[in-house]
Amino acid sequence: MKVSKAQAAENRQGILDAAARLYRERGLAGVGVADITRDAGLTHGGLYRHFESKDALVREACARAFDWSIAPLDGHTPNATVADRIKSYLSPAHRDAPGRGCPAAALAVDAARAGPELSEVFASGIERNIQRFTQLLADHAPAPAEPFGADAAQVSAAHRARAMEVLATMVGGLVLARATAAAQPALSQELLTTLQEQLIQLLDTPQD
Structure with a gap:
């Protein structure tokens, strides 16, 4: 039976959602095509109608x-602070549910x-996260201490450096x-609790 374009798009999205979750749960080497299609409720052969290869x-x-x-x-804190996000990231709930969580922590290794093609995907994703978190710090965290005569670019660079520091600590x-x-x-x-406390204290302290 011929599948409509809408159904084909839905099937493709189902495969992507299943793969994104299973890869984070089990790692890239721990998931086969059959696992993904089974989870998505499709047949094995159907996957290659949507993707040219497993690598794709x-x-x-x-x-x-x-x-x-x-x-x-x-999901109940629409106006979440930076501290709220740190606590949520470094929590038992996030630790115990990798399939629904941060891809950097689950799949960076x-x-x-x-190889370079997947590295590029991760580089792009991590750069977006750095940019988002930099903006979050600029909007909500104490401003870095500004040297006399500092321009906007220097202040932005200070926020970006702190965002990298916080994100790398959270992921690690x-x-x-x-x-x-x-x-x-x-x-x-202890790791979760200690790093929560240290990062929140860091963000409460203006940079030198």
Whole structure:
């Protein structure tokens, strides 16, 4: 039976959504085409009507995963502060649900090993996250201390540097919390709590 254009588009989106979630849950090497199509409710052969290769699917699914944004996971805080986002990111809920969370924390090591095309997908996604978080800090966090005569570009660069520092700490902390959760849950929780506190304190302190 011929599939309508609307149904074909819906099927394609279902494949991308399933792949983006499963890759984050299991890693790129831990997911086969059959796993993705089964999760999407489609047949194995149907996937290649939408994607020219598995590598093409991986790239698009990872790009799709970067639609995820740092926001409270409960969905009930429309005017969330920077501190709210840090607490949500470095939380047991995010730690325990990689398939619904940050692709950088879930797949960065896989991307580093996968070659330049996937690296470009991650570079673009990470750059967007840096830009978003830089703007968030500019809007809501204490302004960096400005040297006499500093221009707008210098102030913007200071916000960007701090955004990189905070994001890298959050991603690294989440990776370590996930790696230790099964064997030493207390250590995992300590990592989350300590980094929450340290980052919020950092953002409450103007840069020198």
